[in-house]
Amino acid sequence: MSSHWLWYTTRATGIVALILLTGSVALGVLTSGRFGTRNWPRFTLQDLHRRVSLLAVVFVGLHVVTTVSDTFAPIGWLAVVVPFTSSYRRLWLGLGTISVDLLLAVTISSLLRQRINPRTWRALHWLAYASWPLAVVHGLGTGTDPHLGWVIILVVGCVAAVLGALGWRLVAGWPVHAGIRVTAGATSVVAVIALAAWTGTGPLRPGWAARAGTPASLLAGSKKTEGTQPASGAAGPASRGSSPSPTTSLPPPPYHATLQGTITRQSLSSTSERLEIKAETSGSLVAVVDIVIVGTPDGSGGVAMQQSRASFGPQGAPTQYQGQIVALDGSRIRLSLADQSGSPLELRVDVAESGSQVSGQLTSVSGSGGERGFGDGD
Amino acid sequence: MTATEPWVPSSHRPPASRVLAAWHQTGRSDLDAHLATHGPLPLPRRSDGAWADRLVEDVRAAGLTGRGGAGFPTARKLQSVRTGHRHPLLAVNAMEGEPASKKDRALLSGVPHLVLDGAELVAAAIGARQIVVCVADDRDDSAVCVRTALSERAGVGLSRVPAQAERPPGRYVTGEESALVAWLAGGPAHPQFRASKGTPLTMKRRPVLVQSAETLAHVALIARHGPEWFRSVGTPDAPGTCLVTVSGPLVNPGVCEVEFGTPVAAIFERAGITTPVSAVLVGGYGGTWLRTGLLDTPFAPGALATVGSAVGAGVLAAIPTSSCGVAEMARVASYMANEGAGQCGPCVFGLHAIAQDLVLLARGEADSHAMNRLRIRLDTVEGRGACGHPDGLVRLVRSSLSVFARDFADHARQRPCTGWSLRPILPVTPSAATAVGRWH
């Protein structure tokens, strides 16, 4: 089964699980350091730690179940417990698998705490410390949303919370183990710097999806057109957008795709007709193009263009590029568009009508600006 | 073994000579000397239950109590390990954790065969199939004596039960029974918490009987001569003899055997006091101080109890008037604080805090609340450890507060006290001593 809500749920539960895991780790650090106030006595914080941890496990469970159930990405049940066995972003997903394994170990051992050797329990609980950073890196590496501002802020907040708790623990701890604590503090700082550096040069840079190991079949675009998650652009900043399934960003040019769509005519007045071509590209590029021509009909189905308007963009942002026709010759249309920040895009659209259907091709034109005639080569 | 070892005065013949008889009479510690003095080991070829019952009954009738410090009736202890199904282990406690005591060294180098006789007899009585002689790992000469004696016995087929020497770490707290058993079981030598005192010690479900070396020596004599002979010296409540280590400004310091009931002053007279004494440390570093006015108290459990003291490990350490009781206590407290197992918070922190208070008092750097703080801490720490280690020091410090009251008062007011000598009297291991630093 593959539908939007599984994918939304995976991402949402992943984020919530990360927040809860952060809370659990921070509380765990605080309770081990015997933190307590009058209004938050230590036994309460310990109880809270247990409950938050349990909730985190529930959300991790949901995250895992929805990920596996979502057949879009090839992640099976084996990959849940055996790391580095999925063909989807093997390394980064594998880290999440290890995190889940550690969480499982901690959960089971804590539920059986009264019956197992205290030293075993202690050792497993210490391993759980590793579960959290693995989850963070997993989220940044496999997640589709790191480029979103609020997600980054969230991750920064989570890391800050754990660092804050660790910092308090190292400073407020007993002076006996000063050497270990200084080492731990230095290691944490180095780790966070490394994480920030990696995030900046990795997940936040365009093309991460391919570098992270998203299978080519998903990158090249899927044949599915029922509004499911479209393939990630070959080198887009994220493999999927954060709005409803269509992408919100285009791959960089060059574009060469087939068009399929409709053409409608509307008579505005006796001497004015409005023509609108709405088409979708398919193939490696999934976008919509909307061309409006207003002009005087020439009697044979065409119009002499007086005004025009055009837009082009991915399904999620169909008006990403806007502009107008700069050249019109029969069924060949030359569009000069620009996006909000002014980046230009020139497209050549060749369409053939058959009734109210149009089909044709869309090609991007290299070079920018300037009105050139046809035949400039593409 | 040379006869010039300082702690066994051969030039001085005490009236009581039972345990140390072979050494005193022959000056030798080998098997022949032992057999010549005491006769053969009274262990039948087949020691059955009836013989065991008789031996335990003799020990009971003799009124022998443990000489390791606790003073528990030995027969009762023997009986408690005879009831189980598994063969117990007999551990001979010759650890001598008390720095001021030398009697285990005296026993092992002077009369090892008497101790081993006792071990053999007790092992037969309780059905033990193994004897372990525990000698501290920093007492190599005692270990050599034990191994020499064991091989002598093996050479003539005298060892019924396999016996070997073991070397647990030589720290104060290792001599505690449960710590010894913990170490024998393969763990660290830390006292074990027992919810109720009477819980028997076990090692992997085998009961372990821990008996001090001197007690076993007495058993070996009772087996040969009977309970009436044993009771022929001493007092009715405290029969027999006991080994004590006398130290201080004496002509003949060292280990000697005294009959229970001998006044403490008489013991010191025989040892030859050379300078005036302000007080005597009785028992060990977990014991109490006896002021000079009470030195005619008979050395016996009951009599000492009336003045708040106990026999303990048989330490009798005299402090000359020229020494400062506060300084001595500061050193002993620092030593004891370092010698705990480090398992229990109140002991680890409490003893160190008490030692710190004493050090500040000894240096004359204490504030006006120091004495009060010290008393409160003594109350706080007492009884809150897993073993008796903190309680012992608390007991000693409390008694010093009363016996050396004037010295404490002087120090609390940051005035010099009457003790002017800087020479330390009570022995502690070097590491603890340097931790205290200079005072006065």
Added chain:
Amino acid sequence: MPIAASRYRLRVNPVACDAFGYCAELVPEIVLRDEWGYPIIGDSIPSHLFELAQRAVRECPRRALFIESIPSPSR
């Protein structure tokens, strides 16, 4: 109103105790903490606090607490 003392008392295994202090928070009427944070436990558990005392035993991170019946005075 007189507080009824039960026949039980709270005890701590001092070797296991690591001064987390949950017991002193849950039943401050029975458990005080010394200057180093370790528990000083009162003589008996008042009847109305018995369940809280049980909770303290459960919550102790080192499982150092236990409840036992007060031994009747012997001899």
